[in-house]
Amino acid sequence: MNKYVVARGIKKGAQYFIAALLAAVTFFPLIVTFISSLKTNDEILLGMFSMPKVWNFSNYPDAVRIANALKSIANSLFVAIATLVVTVIIAMPAAYTIARKSYGYLKAVYILFMAGVMVPVHCTLVSVTKISSSLGTKNSFAFLILIYTAFNLSQAIFLFTGYIASLDRGLDEAAKIDGCGDLHLLVRILMPICKPIIATEAILVFIYGYSELIFSLILITDSSKYTISRAMLNFTANYTTDYGPQFAFVIMSMIPMLIIYLVLHEKVEAGILAGAVKG
Secondary structure (H helix, E strand, O other): OHHHHHHHHHHHHHHHHHHHHHHHHHHHHHHHHHHHOOOOHHHHHHOOOOOOOOOOOOHHHHHHHHHOHHHHHHHHHHHHHHHHHHHHHHHHHHHHHHHHOOOOOHHHHHHHHHHHHOOOHHHHHHHHHHHHHHHOOOOOHHHHHHHHHHHHHHHHHHHHHHHHHOOOOHHHHHHHHOOOOHHHHHHHHHHHHOHHHHHHHHHHHHHHHHHOOHHHHHHOOOHHHOOHHHHHHHHEOOOOEOHHHHHHHHHHHHHHHHHHHHHHHHHHHHHHHHHHHHO
16 A cells, blocks of 8 residues: 555656646747846847846837837737737538538538648748738728638638537527527527537637738738837847847737637637547
C-alpha cells in the first residue's frame, strides 16, 4: 500500500512538473515581449532577456502615435468580427443543407467546398488584386471581409457539417411536428446546440481576420484603414526600427484576442471534445 501511495505521489509530481514546464514555455515569450515593450532600442539589442534599467512606459504612447494603434486595432476588430458573422451566417445554412438534406448533388457540393481547404491562399494574390482593381474596391473593408469569408467558408462548413450530422435526427422530426420550417429549425433548435462548434470556429475565424497580413497589404493603402498587421510595418524606417514601441503595439493588440478567448474558451473546449464524446 505504501509503495502504491509513493508511486501515485511520484506520478502526480511528474504531472505537475510537466504542467509547470509547459506553462513556463507558453508564457515566457509573452513575458519577454512585455519587458521589451518597456525598454529602449539599445537595451533590447544589447540584452533581450535583461530587465530594463528604467521602465520606459512612453513606448505605449509612441506606439499609438507611430502606428495609430487604437485606430488600427479598431479596424482589425471590425474586420475580424464582420468576417466571423458573415462566415457563420453563410456556413450554418449550407452545413445544415448538406448534413440534413438528401439531394443528389449535395455530395459534389460538399467535395467542392472541401477542395477549397486545399487551395493555397497565396496563389490567388494576383487574381484577387486584378479583381479588386477592376471593381474599384481598393481600400474597401467590404471587399476585404468578402475575401476573408471566402477563405474561411470551407473550414467552417466542414466543421459545422460534421457536428450537425452527429446530432439526433429525432430533433428535426419533433420540431417539424410542432410546425417548424427549416429556418426555424436551424435557428431555434440546432444553432443553440451547435454553440460549442460555433465558438470553436469563431476563434479560428477571428484570429485569421484579426491578424492576416498579405491581403490587407495589397488591398489597403489608406493609412486610416490599416489593420494591425499592416500598421506593424510603420515601425520600420529605411535604416532603423523602433523596437520598444513595436513590442508595446504587440501587447496592445493582444488584449482583444485575449478577451475573446476568455469569453469563449469553455465553448471552444466543449467543441474540441465533442467529436470524441459523440464518437
